[in-house]
Amino acid sequence: xxxxxGLRSPLGRVRGLGSAKHGTAHWWAxxxxxxxxxxxxGWFFVKLTFCLAxxxxxATMSWLSQPxxxxxxxxxxxxxxxxxxxxxxxxxEDYVRCEGARLALIVAVKFLAAAGAVIGIVxxxxxxxxx
Amino acid sequence: xxxxxVPHQRIDRTIAEFREFPRMTSTAPQAAPKPRPLSxxxxxxxxxxxxxxxxxxxxxxxxxxxxxxxxxxxxVALARxxxxxxxxxxxxxxxIGKLFLMGWAWAFSYHLCAGIRHLLWDTGWGFELKQVYLxxxxxxxxxxxxxxxxxxxxxxx
Numbered sequence: 001x002x003x004x005x006g007l008r009s010p011l012g013r014v015r016g017l018g019s020a021k022h023g024t025a026h027w028w029a030x031x032x033x034x035x036x037x038x039x040x041x042g043w044f045f046v047k048l049t050f051c052l053a054x055x056x057x058x059a060t061m062s063w064l065s066q067p068x069x070x071x072x073x074x075x076x077x078x079x080x081x082x083x084x085x086x087x088x089x090x091x092x093e094d095y096v097r098c099e100g101a102r103l104a105l106i107v108a109v110k111f112l113a114a115a116g117a118v119i120g121i122v123x124x125x126x127x128x129x130x131x
Numbered sequence: 132x133x134x135x136x137v138p139h140q141r142i143d144r145t146i147a148e149f150r151e152f153p154r155m156t157s158t159a160p161q162a163a164p165k166p167r168p169l170s171x172x173x174x175x176x177x178x179x180x181x182x183x184x185x186x187x188x189x190x191x192x193x194x195x196x197x198x199x200x201x202x203x204x205x206x207v208a209l210a211r212x213x214x215x216x217x218x219x220x221x222x223x224x225x226x227i228g229k230l231f232l233m234g235w236a237w238a239f240s241y242h243l244c245a246g247i248r249h250l251l252w253d254t255g256w257g258f259e260l261k262q263v264y265l266x267x268x269x270x271x272x273x274x275x276x277x278x279x280x281x282x283x284x285x286x287x288x
Contacts, residue, residue, distance in 0.1 A: 031253055034246050041243050045277070049284045057213045064209065077203070084196045091189060116203050123206040 026086065033083035040076045061127060070128035077120040085113035184267050188245040191238035198235040224288055236281035243277070244270045 051063065063069055088109045096102040201223075208219035222228055248266050251257050257266055 031250065034250060038243065038247060038250070041239070045239075045243075045281075049280055057209070057216045060209060060216075064206075073206070080199055080202075084192075084199055087192050088196055091193060116200055120203040120206050123203070123210040126210040127206070 026089075030083065030086045030090070033079050033086065036075075036079045037083055040072065040079060043072060044076060064124065064127045065130070067128070070124050073124050074121045077117050077124070081113040081117035081120075085109050180267060181263055184245065184270070187241060188249070191242040191245070194238040195235065195242055198238070201231075201235075229285055229288075232285045233282055236285060237274070237278045240274045240277035240281065244274045 047063075047069075055063070064073060089106050092102055092105045092109070096105060205219060205223075208215045223232065248257070248270050251266070257263065
């Protein structure tokens with residue numbers, strides 16, 4: 001006890017997150033976004049297949065300018081890009097060996113994901129609030 | 132010492148001698164040596180059912196990452212007005228566009244079903260070999276059904 005953890009309890013050591021100071025947060029976030037996406041994808045699948053496939057500009061606009069579809073689409077973008085960035089990070093960490101390339105790719109993925117999510121949500125906002 | 136032999140013959144002969152070694156040294160009668168398992172080897176690795184499903188989950192996940200920007204482009208085109216939207220839809224419903232959409236429809240269905248299977252594993256359920264094969268087969272069936280529905284919608288658009 002004393003030799004391995006000093007004054008920290010075993011629980012404190014587990015919570016406290018090792019050298020990266022993140023503990024299981026990354027793993028948990030990937031599961032949480034996955035669960036949210038199962039629900040959102042169910043909604044998205046039904047809409048995409050039975051409503052949007054054959055609809056024109058006007059019908060799509062009037063659908064997406066309603067509060068609930070606009071909110072769910074924003075949520076889908078937020079959670080979807082978060083899940084994608086996390087998932088791609090795991091793949092990059094597994095297969096890219098060169099330290100520099102790995103870091104650069106992870107940073108690029110995070111930046112692109114954040115940009116994609118915000119651009120998409122702004123577009124939804126413009127559709128929903130008019131302008 | 133072994134003049135005239137090309138390297139691989141020399142290796143074959145060494146292996147043969149190595150296999151004979153117990154019988155040469157022991158006086159007791161010995162059974163023929165059992166062939167050793169060779170599977171976890173780079174060139175003759177046997178890619179199984181579960182491993183294939185596993186790597187496909189990753190591949191479809193990476194593929195779907197490329198579909199998200201297209202979703203954003205669709206929303207941006209929609210926000211920009213009818214003209215922009217029409218040209219986006221023309222691009223997406225072209226033969227090549229539809230081919231991409233059909234690929235993404237399969238990846239979407241597969242990753243969704245495989246993801247649900249992963250979430251079940253995360254609860255601690257389904258690790259028995261029988262269950263793994265059963266959920267794998269259910270997943271393939273469900274993926275095929277969802278993919279088919281989406282393909283009909285895409286081809287009809």
